[in-house]
Amino acid sequence: MSDKNQIQNCGKCGLCLSACPVYKTLKEEHLSPRAKLQLIKKFEGRDIHVSPLLKELVSKCLMCGSCTAACPSGVDHYGQFMEMRRKMMDEVGEIPAIRSMIFMLAREYRIQLGAKMARIGRKITPDQIARSLKLGSIPVHSFPGLNPVPFRKGLPEKIEPRGKVRESLIYFTGCATNYLFEDTGRAVIGILTHLGYRVIIPKTQTCCGIPLMFHGAPEEAAANMAANIKAIQGAMDIHNCTGVIVDCTTCGTALRDEYLGLARKIDSGEIPAPKAWKGFDPQTLGRSLNNIASKTRDILSFVHEHRVECSFDPGFSPVRATYHAPCHSRNSFKTGSITDRLFREFPCFDFVPAPDQDECCGGGGTFFYEFPDISRQMAEKKINTVKSLEVPYWLTDCPVCRINLAGSLGENRDGPKVIHPVVPIYDQLIIEE
Incomplete structure (x- = not known):
């Protein structure tokens, strides 16, 4: 279904209002999902143009997907908003902090460098200053401390369980576990090996790319996607892995849903293919994308399935x-x-x-x-x-x-x-x- 037909399907019923956390907080119609769709419709019809105000209205969205889940007409608000963000990024750009984040997340070595600088900054910043500074709504001193070393760096790529191995599973750690929350990572590995699974942690995995997609940078996200496909499919082939485990469902949404959407945009010429993409055989790539999507599981569902x-x-x-x-x-x-x-x-x-x-x-x-x-x-x-x-x-x-x-x-x-x-x-x- 085309984007135009998607928006035409909106019946303005208002069910998305009761699902939208921003609308429920502010009670302002122009920030509701149905209003954002109408703004996008006007933009596509060239009745309005991209402006800082339009960007602000469309960007006041948590990209939670609640409106899409609640829509009786099947409108993909989530996809519409993501695509509109890309167009606004092309027209009016982003604030320096977001541009810096996009630059950093687009390469794993930059993420590593950023984590090192943040670790040093936390050590040398006087506590009194740290308590007076905020990043958005959160005081700097209230942010979590960084892992002493990146989580993946301190582990072998293959971790064996005790006793007989039942199967091999890939663990996609995501950036947060790798750089901030090693307690989560150690618990995931401990649970999986307790259940008899060999855990494979591809060393060349990187940011899933969803933050880049949310901020209108699909080309950079596609490069991350290419790196992760190579890492995950390569590990699947070598170790005969039967699943991909995520401890963050946002990362899981990227692997399971968003990569397929990005691939369609690249195939249609909507966004340029990253350099890493050109090494893929189209049929092999399609199989890899569907294979990864079908095998991606969140850790809590997996644990509940093995509760006994x-x-x-x-x-x-x-x-x-x-x-x-x-x-x-x-x-x-x-x-x-x-x-x-x-x-x-x-x-x-x-x-x-x-x-x-x-x-x-x-x-x-x-x-x-x-x-x-x-x-x-x-x-x-x-x-x-x-x-x-x-x-x-x-x-x-x-x-x-x-x-x-x-x-x-x-x-x-x-x-x-x-x-x-x-x-x-x-x-x-x-x-x-």
């Missing part, structure tokens, strides 16, 4: 915790009922459901940086709810949600610790020495 094989230490006390459901987990991977059952069934949890666990936290990639006031309102609402539950742990399987929620807690020392659910699961498994 998880042996928990009866000596541990259950972790009293609540959960924040990331938008891509709900809307792309549809894990809502799965995670709810996991938290209720696993003996390692004393689960306290939050009434607003499915509400967006306002992180949304760089949304907390670009629109800090809106993000802060959304985060504070959730924080007030979770404080009333009096739980010591707040679980979420999205690293940006983790950064946003933990950072928004700030100086609230009596607030919960925000962690990935795999951490308490791994901590309470019976690990044979």
Whole structure:
């Protein structure tokens, strides 16, 4: 279906309004998903032109996909907004901070250099200054510390389980686990090897590319995609891997959905093919894309599927915790009922459901940086709810949600610790020495 027909299908019914976290926060019609579609329609009809105001209105979106999931007419708001961002990027560009992020994420060596500089900066910045500075809505001192060394660098590419190997799985770590949250990575590997799986961590994997796509840089995202396809398919061929595990459903959405869309844009000539793309045979590339997409699984769904094989230490006390459901987990991977059952069934949890666990936290990639006031309102609402539950742990399987929620807690020392659910699961498994 063409973009034009997609927008024509919008019946302006308003169901997207009740799903959109930005609209629910601000109650302004011109920021609703249906209004954004009409702005795009006017732009395509050349009734309006790209301007800073149009860019701001379309960009006030968390790219959560909730409107697309709620639409009874099947309109792909998510895809429409992403494509419009590309056109606006071509016309009016981006602010320096976002341009710098795009430049950095487009090459793995730049990400490594950026992480080193951030690590040094954290060490030499006086605490008093760090407490006075903010990145968007989050105080600098509230950002997580960086891993001492990149997570993938400190591990072999192949990690064997104890005992008999049942199958081999690829672990796509993503940038956050590699540079910020090694506790998540070690827990994922520990769980998978506990279940008898050989874990393969391709060393040449890089950023999934979704941040680049969100900011109108599909050419750079396509280069990352080419690198990841080579890394993942190459590891699949060498080790006969049967699946690709992600601990972040945003990365999973890239591997499972967005790469296929990018490939279609390249094939149609809509965006230029990256240099790395030219080495692919078209038929082989198509098979690789579909192979990776069909085999990509989020770690929580995978663990729940193997729940009867998880042996928990009866000596541990259950972790009293609540959960924040990331938008891509709900809307792309549809894990809502799965995670709810996991938290209720696993003996390692004393689960306290939050009434607003499915509400967006306002992180949304760089949304907390670009629109800090809106993000802060959304985060504070959730924080007030979770404080009333009096739980010591707040679980979420999205690293940006983790950064946003933990950072928004700030100086609230009596607030919960925000962690990935795999951490308490791994901590309470019976690990044979």
